[in-house]
Amino acid sequence: MENTLFNQVFRDNEGRIVIAQFPNLPLTIGILASLFSLVFTTGKINLALEFLAFGALFTWAWEELFQGVNSFRRALGLVVLVGLMALKIMEVGY
Template sequence: MTNTATAFDKIFRDSDGEIVLAEPPNPPLILWFAASLLELIFTTGKIHTGLDAVAFGSLFTWAWLEIFEGVNYFRRALGFCVLVAAIGSKIW
């Protein structure tokens, strides 16, 4: 019996062989969530603008880290999709 990795293994398993779809949030994701919640309170003005920049920057950072340091191909693809969506939301 050979020990070859299937496509499923390559996409969803980490280096320890565990299936990873979600992980505990890391600091950029926590910061994005907090800034996004505060944007609901401060809906106009310079504070809102600053919070929007912080939220975008932290989400961009999270996505970038997932693309290059994600534990499997699913997490890397997730990071790429979030990065495209975040940039797209600023363009449109």
């Protein structure tokens, strides 16, 4: 296999092109908690769901950043991690 930029970015160590994968547990929990927080918009349930969603998505992004199967997945983890931090900073109002 040729060592092109495309291959370095999008192929895993077995030579398969990997852009999307079946969601793992942290991503599934993060998506579900985010959706449920749109249903329960006030109170302690909303606060718990937002906390759970943030923690799960942060975990997913961290895992992708350091254990992603290719450079694209690691970059995706970094983008999501930076995005989560930016959203929290804007939420707090700094």
